[in-house]
Amino acid sequence: MLLSRRQFAALPLGLALPAGARLAATEPASLAQALGKRLPFGAAVTAAQLRDPAVAAFIAHQFGMLVAENAMKQESLSRGEGRYDFADADAIVDFARQRSMPVRGHALVWHHQAANWMFTDGAGEVSRATLVARLERYIADVVGHFRGRVFAWDVVNEAFQFDEPDAQTDAAGMRMSTWRRIIGPEFIAIAFRAAAKADPDALLFYNDYESQNPKKVAAMRGLVRDLRADGVRIDGIGHQMHCGRVWPKLADVADAIDALAAEGLRQHVTELDIALNDTLTGSAVQAATPELLQAQAQRYAELVNLLLSRRDKVSALLVWGIADAYSWLLGWPQPRFEAPLLFDTRLQPKPAYHAVLAAARAAQ
Template structure:
């Protein structure tokens, strides 16, 4: 679905505002900072603005604008799928490194840092592995060795070329799951117990002493009740605290930031508070998969501005809340959007009943939305004393 017609009026308004705000260069203001890329503006704060990359789009000769924006606007990149286990090892013992190698090489050409995503997750695991466990041909001891071998093989191959690894992803349940009390969930916890989390970090550290090692999850943007039985952020905080007490080399916690305009979401103070609390543990933080989806009602799909404009404004406010919270915490190292254009967004294919979309900062024609301009404004106008330079951590031994 192409939602183009309704964007035109908004773009005219943005362009007009930009023209009215433009002033001649002076000694005090040598240039208009809004002319600069997100990448350049964020580096003023030593913050990396990143995007997930769709490799099919990146290598499509008919889509040069996608490549241009990846290169120009972002200083870090994450592969959407190419570094996940099912992509790397579709058959046992046979790794297909081509797409992941091409992704890492492109990042190097563009002088971009790489977030490695993901080493251990219960989704997108190769079928040969899950089938082997299900039929009993792969037992517990062998499964643990397979996991160790996979982590060691992948991290060793890209040693020195990955800035942050998502070592373990989405290991914690949600309050609406059964049972409702928060717990360790999924394939790996079921078959290896929660101890696999500490093992994964230790194996990753042995394979690359220089990479930053992250735990990554969704719905941890702010604290709730403070009870780890039903507050996922508190559960993850306490898990990280306990891992550190055991000497596990965890360096950071990644908050995905998948939000929706139909929900009651966060303000920058709530977000900053959560990041500050993780920082007090000595951990780095990052927003790793930010998007803000909206319901594609009949009115939205028909191009009704009375339905579309409130959603665009709410989307921009949510991006703004997460970024301001990140800017307020010096240990928040990067802010990654999960795809930057509605042309190549995972949301419509996943959220289809009811349909959702409009989740990124550019429309399907690569025109920046209100969210893009608000992110840029945050980066332009933020500064001391409340926004301080990033604190660069050293990998934990």
């Protein structure tokens, strides 16, 4: 059975550290410290991970910036119009602030893990005016709740779709999500305006996967220009960077970074992982062989070296999960083996960790 990212989020994966998994007596060098201000380094976390003292200590040591993997998405926060459960999200933000770790907010508007009540009322699907009002209130409430505690928001996530089978888009390549269908393409501008009003000091990002695709780069540049022409503030682009072992081409990533920098945008790599399979959705790999781990390490090193060479354009790097035991790829697009992160299921450094550490030290 294929699982969507929404369905995967409900699975009980990675909620507790595997039996016997604890930090080594001597902690490995901190990647956050090694990369330092040249490329601030962070990870997606859950509140459950922070409740385990050993895992929390590992996170505080290795990462210098946090983002909530799911706790700040609509489905997690919203309990109906004007009603919220901020417990897990606040736990992550409080943990970070106690350690002077900046927090990214993810994500205010997405076609997955949305709050389904927004789209319906007693008569069926809501009107455009009702959905706009609900969206504006939601963003005002959520961004307002975290005002001054979250330094950057992924305001809109994955609004464009290119070169995918059965994609349903408009003529500009915008995904025909419920947001797009009911409100129209203006839902993006509405969301950015609401976020800017709720926290004028927060950085506002558009975030997407396959952001090196030239079609998506062109769409994002067009979006930025349209928003700015209408007086809407957008500060940056988030590159998710869910990579396969041999994809995407580094030259395409470099070209995308350079093109978006030409628009005067900040850029973050927001969700990096590198699958052992050749492609992100592959399932041929059944074990983490030494050869695959070395190939993965080389790939991480190449990408981090590229980002360090463009440190004037890319100002943050976050991996999507703290270690292999917690990776979303264990259940997407179906349950399978994967090991895409820098630390293994026991929080021990992999060859990829050593490769990134070496790249960071070489750049000092």
